[in-house]
Amino acid sequence: MNAPEPAPAPPPCWRCGAALRPAQRFCGHCGLALSPDDFLTVARPPARERLGLGLALATYFAVLACLIALLVAEVESVRSVLAFDLGLLALGVILLIVFWQELGTLLGAPTRISPTQAGIVALTLALVFGLVQALSALFPALFSDVMESYHAEGVGLAFAIFQIGPLTAFAEEILFRGIVLAGLRKTFPDGAAVAVSAAMFATIHLSPVAFFHTGALGLLFGWLTLQTRSLWPAILLHTAWNTTMVLLDA
Numbered sequence: 536m537n538a539p540e541p542a543p544a545p546p547p548c549w550r551c552g553a554a555l556r557p558a559q560r561f562c563g564h565c566g567l568a569l570s571p572d573d574f575l576t577v578a579r580p581p582a583r584e585r586l587g588l589g590l591a592l593a594t595y596f597a598v599l600a601c602l603i604a605l606l607v608a609e610v611e612s613v614r615s616v617l618a619f620d621l622g623l624l625a626l627g628v629i630l631l632i633v634f635w636q637e638l639g640t641l642l643g644a645p646t647r648i649s650p651t652q653a654g655i656v657a658l659t660l661a662l663v664f665g666l667v668q669a670l671s672a673l674f675p676a677l678f679s680d681v682m683e684s685y686h687a688e689g690v691g692l693a694f695a696i697f698q699i700g701p702l703t704a705f706a707e708e709i710l711f712r713g714i715v716l717a718g719l720r721k722t723f724p725d726g727a728a729v730a731v732s733a734a735m736f737a738t739i740h741l742s743p744v745a746f747f748h749t750g751a752l753g754l755l756f757g758w759l760t761l762q763t764r765s766l767w768p769a770i771l772l773h774t775a776w777n778t779t780m781v782l783l784d785a
Contacts (some may be wrong), residue, residue: 602741626706733756
């Protein structure tokens with residue numbers, strides 16, 4: 536007598552890929568409410584295909600074109616740069632809302648990192664900080680005083696910390712570790728997607744010398760986002776890094 540065939544396993548959660556049980560009403564990982572259709576089809580909803588390589592490239596080139604335009608127009612006013620940063624943040628928030636189904640979980644609570652991962656973060660930051668100090672000693676003319684423009688316009692330290700710290704960090708993380716990285720992962724393996732997004736992040740700073748340490752930070756922030764499945768650790772780390780650079784120049 537033949538043994539009965541085992542029942543087929545239900546497909547994974549189409550949002551986060553976590554394994555599901557047939558009687559489950561909510562995904563235990565991302566909290567998504569599950570309907571019977573979620574168990575009957577393996578295919579992801581067509582809306583998920585909107586977030587891909589095309590959107591990642593479009594976002595990157597749009598940001599790069601705006602930065603080049605500011606450079607060509609010789610825009611140096613900190614208030615103009617503030618308006619640009621607010622525009623980047625608005626773009627990121629709009630894209631986040633449009634693709635909330637795919638990206639909403641990135642604003643959830645991060646998974647806990649292990650002591651080894653925390654050590655990797657600390658070691659990478661220390662190495663990048665050492666690299667910045669070495670480059671600034673070798674090429675002092677290329678490392679302008681961050682606070683010079685703010686002092687010239689009579690703007691205080693608190694304004695500079697807000698603009699360069701949390702505002703810039705939040706906007707850039709939503710765009711590059713959110714939209715761009717998620718779009719690249721639709722085409723490339725995770726490691727390649729992190730590397731490409733880091734290179735994109737480095738090039739928008741429009742400095743051949745800054746490419747090395749901003750690229751290293753982009754690798755760290757991208758890796759941390761994948762490890763924790765959340766943007767918050769990268770946002771907080773990016774904010775802390777930018778704020779530290781401002782305070783060192785103040």
